Amino acid sequence: MKDVVLLTGAGQIGMAIARRIGFGKKIAIGDKSIENAENIATIMIQAGYDVEYFECDISSRESIRNLIKEALKYGEIVNFINAAGVSPSQAPIETILKVDLYGTAVLLEEVGKVIKEGGTGVIISSQSGHRMEQLGAVIDEQLATTPTEELLDLEVLQVENIKDTLHAYQLAKRCNVKRVMYEACNWGEKGA
Numbered sequence: 001m002k003d004v005v006l007l008t009g010a011g012q013i014g015m016a017i018a019r020r021i022g023f024g025k026k027i028a029i030g031d032k033s034i035e036n037a038e039n040i041a042t043i044m045i046q047a048g049y050d051v052e053y054f055e056c057d058i059s060s061r062e063s064i065r066n067l068i069k070e071a072l073k074y075g076e077i078v079n080f081i082n083a084a085g086v087s088p089s090q091a092p093i094e095t096i097l098k099v100d101l102y103g104t105a106v107l108l109e110e111v112g113k114v115i116k117e118g119g120t121g122v123i124i125s126s127q128s129g130h131r132m133e134q135l136g137a138v139i140d141e142q143l144a145t146t147p148t149e150e151l152l153d154l155e156v157l158q159v160e161n162i163k164d165t166l167h168a169y170q171l172a173k174r175c176n177v178k179r180v181m182y183e184a185c186n187w188g189e190k191g192a
Contacts, residue, residue, distance in 0.1 A: 001075035002026040002050070003116070006068070007083065008058055008107060010040040013124055014083030021079055022049055028071035030056030031084065058084045058103030059095075064110050076116040082107050083124040085172075088165035096165060097157055100172035105148045108183040117191035123180050128166075129173030144178035151175070 005022045007014045010031035018027050027049055031037035037053035044051045052074065056067040071077055085100045104123060111121065135143075139156050146154060155161065162168050 003078040004028055004071050004075045005079040005081065006030070006071050006077050006111065007081045008056060008067070009082060009084030009124070010036040010053070011083055014081050015040050015044065017081050017083070017122060019044065019047070019049065025050070025078070026071075026074040027051045028067070028074065029053040030058075030067040032057045056084075058082075058107060059098040061106050061110070064103075064106050068110055068114060072114065076119075077111065077114055078116045078119045080107075080111045080115060080119070080121040081124070082122070085124070088169040091165070093159055093162050093165055093168040096168040096172055097152060100169065101157070101175045102148070102152055104172075104176050105151055105179050108179055109148055112183055112187050112190070112192070115187060115190065115192040119187075119192040121180075121187065121192070123176055125176045125180075126169070126173045128170045129175075129177050132167070132170040132174065135174065140174075140178050143175040144182040 003025045005018055005025050005027045007018045007027060007029045010029050027044065029037045029041055029051060034055040041051040041053040054067050054070050057063040082104060084103065086096055088096065135156065142154055157171060162171065
């Protein structure tokens, strides 16, 4: 059994981080596109890394749990990298919120349950979350602490309150920042 690096999002940013920290570890890559996951895995295998790849839709808790289950077959997850997401030019408002906001919250929660003591997590976000007006302490707290399955019910995240896909993306990225701050406390209690 090896220490495992779990990477969600088979793109160049995630691969660069996995290459930096993954030598000598098993790298498990999950992506909605199995072809993308296979392509990144192939590049990494050719460079000498030990990689497996899986299909994973981060907008689905079940899919995330299945990815984690597969990764744990190789050892304990010691590093987690989330580079998965969609951009404002790729998807409608609802998809952006479901993938970039809800999916990231679920990943933090589910990986947090199994991360090895001393483990680390990196969530790739965007400066977009900082390029909007402040939402205020109440909304920031809601984004950070609302139970994951209730996040998309928040008033601020209702489609009629979102101007366009860029605004949805900014909200998702703001939530990511707040959620990481909140979940860091939970991970820290486990020594991660």
